[in-house]
Amino acid sequence: MAKKSVWSDNRFWQRSAAWITGFASILLIWLTFDTIPQITMGTDADLKQGVTKRVPGPTVINYKITYEMNAKRMHEIPVIGGMNAEGTSAFEEKELFFGRDDWSEEEASELLHLGKLGSQAKNCMDCHTLLGNGAYYAPDLTKAWLDPAWGPEGSMQAITGKSTKEEAMAEFLQHPSNYPTHARMMPNLGITEKEAHGLVAFLKHMSSIDTNGFPRNFGKIQGAVHGK
Amino acid sequence: MANNYLTTESKKLATWYFTFAAIIFGAQLLFGLVAAIQYVMPGFLFEIIDFSIARILHINALVVWMVFAMIGSVYWLLPDETGIETVGIGLGKLLYWVFVAAIVIVILVFLLVQVGPADQTTIWFITEGREYIEAPRWADIGIVIVVLGFIYNLYATGMKGNRSGIITVLMADMLAFAGIYLAGMGYTDNISVDQYWWWWVIHLWVEATWEVFVGAIAAYGLITMIGAHRKVVEMWLWIEVAMLFGSGILGIGHHYFWIGTPEYWWEIGALFSALEPLPLVAMFVHVLYDWGKMQGEQNAQGKEISVITNKPAFTWFVLNAFGNFLGAGIWGFFHTLPQVNLYTHGTQFTSAHGHLAFFGAYATILIGMFYLAVQGKNGIKIMKSTKKSIWATSMIVGGVMGMTIALTIAGYVQVLVSRAQMGATWAGYFDGQAGMWFAQGMDWRLLMGVITFVGFLILVADLLSIGKADHHER
Amino acid sequence: MVETVIMTNDILAEDFLTIFISSTLVLIFGGFYVGIYTAVKVNLLKKWTMPIAYIFWALTGYCMYVMGSLMHINTFTAKALVVAAFGLLLLPHAVYYMQHKVHEENKH
Numbered sequence: 001m002a003k004k005s006v007w008s009d010n011r012f013w014q015r016s017a018a019w020i021t022g023f024a025s026i027l028l029i030w031l032t033f034d035t036i037p038q039i040t041m042g043t044d045a046d047l048k049q050g051v052t053k054r055v056p057g058p059t060v061i062n063y064k065i066t067y068e069m070n071a072k073r074m075h076e077i078p079v080i081g082g083m084n085a086e087g088t089s090a091f092e093e094k095e096l097f098f099g100r101d102d103w104s105e106e107e108a109s110e111l112l113h114l115g116k117l118g119s120q121a122k123n124c125m126d127c128h129t130l131l132g133n134g135a136y137y138a139p140d141l142t143k144a145w146l147d148p149a150w151g152p153e154g155s156m157q158a159i160t161g162k163s164t165k166e167e168a169m170a171e172f173l174q175h176p177s178n179y180p181t182h183a184r185m186m187p188n189l190g191i192t193e194k195e196a197h198g199l200v201a202f203l204k205h206m207s208s209i210d211t212n213g214f215p216r217n218f219g220k221i222q223g224a225v226h227g228k
Numbered sequence: 229m230a231n232n233y234l235t236t237e238s239k240k241l242a243t244w245y246f247t248f249a250a251i252i253f254g255a256q257l258l259f260g261l262v263a264a265i266q267y268v269m270p271g272f273l274f275e276i277i278d279f280s281i282a283r284i285l286h287i288n289a290l291v292v293w294m295v296f297a298m299i300g301s302v303y304w305l306l307p308d309e310t311g312i313e314t315v316g317i318g319l320g321k322l323l324y325w326v327f328v329a330a331i332v333i334v335i336l337v338f339l340l341v342q343v344g345p346a347d348q349t350t351i352w353f354i355t356e357g358r359e360y361i362e363a364p365r366w367a368d369i370g371i372v373i374v375v376l377g378f379i380y381n382l383y384a385t386g387m388k389g390n391r392s393g394i395i396t397v398l399m400a401d402m403l404a405f406a407g408i409y410l411a412g413m414g415y416t417d418n419i420s421v422d423q424y425w426w427w428w429v430i431h432l433w434v435e436a437t438w439e440v441f442v443g444a445i446a447a448y449g450l451i452t453m454i455g456a457h458r459k460v461v462e463m464w465l466w467i468e469v470a471m472l473f474g475s476g477i478l479g480i481g482h483h484y485f486w487i488g489t490p491e492y493w494w495e496i497g498a499l500f501s502a503l504e505p506l507p508l509v510a511m512f513v514h515v516l517y518d519w520g521k522m523q524g525e526q527n528a529q530g531k532e533i534s535v536i537t538n539k540p541a542f543t544w545f546v547l548n549a550f551g552n553f554l555g556a557g558i559w560g561f562f563h564t565l566p567q568v569n570l571y572t573h574g575t576q577f578t579s580a581h582g583h584l585a586f587f588g589a590y591a592t593i594l595i596g597m598f599y600l601a602v603q604g605k606n607g608i609k610i611m612k613s614t615k616k617s618i619w620a621t622s623m624i625v626g627g628v629m630g631m632t633i634a635l636t637i638a639g640y641v642q643v644l645v646s647r648a649q650m651g652a653t654w655a656g657y658f659d660g661q662a663g664m665w666f667a668q669g670m671d672w673r674l675l676m677g678v679i680t681f682v683g684f685l686i687l688v689a690d691l692l693s694i695g696k697a698d699h700h701e702r
Numbered sequence: 703m704v705e706t707v708i709m710t711n712d713i714l715a716e717d718f719l720t721i722f723i724s725s726t727l728v729l730i731f732g733g734f735y736v737g738i739y740t741a742v743k744v745n746l747l748k749k750w751t752m753p754i755a756y757i758f759w760a761l762t763g764y765c766m767y768v769m770g771s772l773m774h775i776n777t778f779t780a781k782a783l784v785v786a787a788f789g790l791l792l793l794p795h796a797v798y799y800m801q802h803k804v805h806e807e808n809k810h
Binding site: 008009010013014016017020021024025027028031032034035036038039040041054055058073109112113114115116117118119120121122123124125126127129130131132133134135136137138139140142143144147148149177181182183184185187188189190192195198202206209210211212213214215216217218219220 | 263266267270271274275278279280281283284342343344345346347348350351354355356357358359362393396415416417418419420421422423424426459462463466467469470473474477478480483484485486487488489490491493494496570571573574575576578579642647648651652653654655657658661
């Protein structure tokens with residue numbers, strides 16, 4: 001008969017399991033306390049004072065947004081209101097959004113609220129990916145606002161007969177099956193004009209979130225040739 | 229049924245849960261087929277049951293049937309483990325019908341109402357629009373109440389009867405499983421915060437609490453089916469709990485690479501994701517080791533017969549050990565490091581991994597539990613496979629493997645064309661979808677999906693008839 | 703200097719296939735290592751096959767190296783992978799040792 005060893009003692013393993021689980025859980029909770037403040041939405045004051053937030057305030061819709069390679073971080077970052085000398089957001093250059101660049105914090109928040117609710121009420125995530133999460137039946141929407149297809153050189157403004165990006169997007173969202181681009185079409189989801197404006201604000205806001213460089217090279221490569 | 233061998237109410241209730249789980253399993257596959265057809269023929273049911281609706285039903289039915297089968301499994305093993313009838317069984321039965329009614333209403337609303345206006349009433353009564361947990365908020369609250377009732381039964385029974393190691397693990401695990409669901413019930417305008425908590429539910433379910441549940445069920449299965457020593461099995465179960473929670477809880481980091489969360493999650497996600505396959509390897513070894521050991525003891529006594537008392541169930545349990553390693557382990561590992569996940573995140577790779585992991589890690593062992601219940605209900609001492617069980621197993625396993633490989637090839641095209649070369653734009657996305665390999669991958673996926681579905685029909689036929697076959701030992 | 707190396711972090715399109723195959727092989731070879739080790743211990747395979755198990759472990763390590771270098775992983779991830787590789791090496795030994803102990807204690 002072998003003598004009892006601690007390695008074959010159930011209580012030892014039970015206690016180890018409890019300790020390891022407890023330790024991992026506490027670490028996760030601690031990291032959560034660190035992460036949540038970092039991804040809490042910024043304010044209008046932050047934007048005006050040039051404070052970079054991972055998730056900027058809703059009034060970011062008043063600014064021009066681009067997605068630029070950052071030398072220090074070795075990946076692309078959203079650049080709000082033009083680039084400064086360090087290659088980050090200058091928070092200066094504005095851009096009209098549905099004809100205005102002076103959306104107040106209250107108005108912008110309301111628009112974003114409508115858009116985010118709309119994105120859930122219409123089950124966007126069950127065809128598209130948002131921040132890369134969701135279904136894979138339709139294009140990723142993380143940086144959709146910056147997609148060249150909707151820009152002045154893209155085809156979508158001409159197809160929808162609109163002269164700005166936001167109006168083209170809003171028109172498409174309301175009557176998607178009128179503007180088919182591929183055999184696979186977006187269905188009509190009963191999106192109203194107001195909801196469409198909210199959804200476009202939601203998309204513009206999402207493109208300003210710092211996603212650590214996801215997606216890579218977005219809109220930078222035209223044509224299907226790898227840079228080699 | 230005339231000759232019902234079930235002596236406890238708890239086991240009877242378990243068979244109710246299993247029956248409804250099997251029905252919803254069928255619904256899951258059916259709506260999966262609709263979605264698969266839409267990839268091949270985009271006009272199919274357009275603006276009637278759109279892809280989004282088919283997919284909601286596909287993935288929510290998946291979660292629901294698994295939760296039903298999991299609750300059923302616990303009610304099944306409770307009397308065996310504790311030695312007493314489950315406490316509060318009347319409550320359990322009442323909650324069963326409440327749960328079934330809620331699920332049927334949710335499914336009908338998804339199917340018939342589909343979407344709502346952009347306000348809170350939609351979130352409360354139609355859909356929350358968050359992948360996997362789209363169920364509207366009233367149903368969330370209902371589910372919490374039902375699960376609390378179930379947990380009361382589990383705790384009351386565990387404390388009154390013999391609280392084995394397996395029961396102790398289940399008590400802790402089921403409480404965590406229910407508690408985590410609360411993290412997914414809120415609403416916020418901030419999509420990064422939204423997805424942060426959303427992953428608490430999804431990840432901490434399928435890569436932590438559900439895996440531990442599987443460990444506990446596998447332990448029960450080894451004891452009942454091959455007579456493995458309880459001491460060995462339970463010690464091993466605790467080690468698995470330590471390894472699974474130790475790697476799985478912080479493995480959540482691999483979902484926080486790109487949703488707006490800080491860059492340190494790259495390191496945390498990479499480290500714990502690299503460790504995540506280890507417990508799956510360990511579980512696999514454990515099953516084979518115990519099986520080899522028990523058979524060896526048997527053979528040493530000069531009895532050259534199998535130690536397995538339920539062939540079809542044991543087959544599914546072994547497939548579980550292997551499938552868990554393959555689907556969650558291999559298919560998870562090859563796109564988990566941030567450097568490569570930057571390109572694979574949100575492509576058909578994820579879908580390939582999802583199909584094989586949910587099947588390999590969960591569907592297999594729960595089907596095994598169905599067979600254990602059939603054995604118990606028909607009072608069979610040693611249950612053997614029938615032609616139907618072998619056909620069903622081969623077709624389902626082959627079908628899911630085929631789907632996974634087809635989706636992996638499609639995902640590879642997507643990574644190369646849509647991501648590495650085209651930078652993830654609208655045009656890049658559709659260029660990838662138009663690739664010949666992608667399109668063929670989708671054709672093969674549909675074909676393999678049909679094979680899986682036929683396999684499922686044979687499985688149901690077998691579950692309904694195997695108990696009456698006369699080649700078992702009674 | 704930073705400006706010139708900035709884009710080289712991209713994974714080359716032709717490297718993706720090698721990355722996916724090598725990372726799959728990491729776990730497949732790892733599985734073979736553990737599988738053969740276990741099979742020898744429960745007498746399903748002859749004793750002399752044991753070195754083959756260790757060869758598979760070495761292959762696991764090699765594939766991990768290939769995968770990591772093509773992915774341009776940072777030093778931290780490289781360390782994490784080395785830890786995982788040694789964890790895999792020790793795992794079946796630890797399992798067998800403990801199982802053996804418990805079985806011996808339970809026999810009598």
